[in-house]
Amino acid sequence: MATNPNRAAARRYTIRLLAVMTVYVAALVGGQLAMKNGLLPDTAAIAIALVCGLCIALTFFVMGRFMVEMQDEFLRMLMVRQTLIAAAFALSLAAFHGFLSDFDAIPRVDAYWWPVLFFIGQFIGQVSNRLTYGTWGSCK
Amino acid sequence: MKNRLKVLRAERDWSQGDLAERLEVSRQSVNAIETGKYDPSLPLAFTIAEVFGLPIEQIFDPKG
Numbered sequence: 001m002a003t004n005p006n007r008a009a010a011r012r013y014t015i016r017l018l019a020v021m022t023v024y025v026a027a028l029v030g031g032q033l034a035m036k037n038g039l040l041p042d043t044a045a046i047a048i049a050l051v052c053g054l055c056i057a058l059t060f061f062v063m064g065r066f067m068v069e070m071q072d073e074f075l076r077m078l079m080v081r082q083t084l085i086a087a088a089f090a091l092s093l094a095a096f097h098g099f100l101s102d103f104d105a106i107p108r109v110d111a112y113w114w115p116v117l118f119f120i121g122q123f124i125g126q127v128s129n130r131l132t133y134g135t136w137g138s139c140k
Numbered sequence: 141m142k143n144r145l146k147v148l149r150a151e152r153d154w155s156q157g158d159l160a161e162r163l164e165v166s167r168q169s170v171n172a173i174e175t176g177k178y179d180p181s182l183p184l185a186f187t188i189a190e191v192f193g194l195p196i197e198q199i200f201d202p203k204g
């Protein structure tokens with residue numbers, strides 16, 4: 001029986017994402033623990049910070065590969081739509097926050113929260129797809 | 141754009157899943173095209189026409 005190319009792409013996406021997230025969690029938790037116990041030299045701390053950042057960058061790459069490998073044009077359109085909504089959500093909040101903190105209206109926050117908001121925006125994009133097109137966009 | 145996908149599918153006693161398998165797309169795609177929520181690309185429209193053995197204009201109505 002022939003393998004559904006869309007399901008195969010989804011499987012590859014899941015495996016890649018799990019691999020990246022495993023490295024991310026290991027680096028983050030390991031780094032934090034080592035730092036708390038004073039076992040982390042400065043250079044190692046920078047290396048771990050870069051690994052964490054690289055994992056987030058790789059997450060975007062993995063998402064991009066999924067879009068490229070997705071053969072189903074409708075599902076790909078939903079993914080693009082979802083990603084645009086996520087980007088608009090995260091970047092708009094980043095801009096609002098930037099200006100508000102610039103005028104000392106609210107405290108500054110660490111910049112790594114913006115990708116987190118992007119991932120929340122992905123969920124908002126999925127909800128929007130569900131409401132507009134009647135599907136969450138999963139490969140069934 | 142209106143289309144006759146649902147009628148043509150019913151004539152052949154195909155489910156949305158059956159048609160999706162023949163077109164190598166998801167069932168959601170077939171549903172979205174059938175309900176007019178999504179207009180297929182030209183290559184997919186040609187594949188649909190080929191699967192039903194009909195010219196594109198007998199399946200899709202651009203004035204709809």
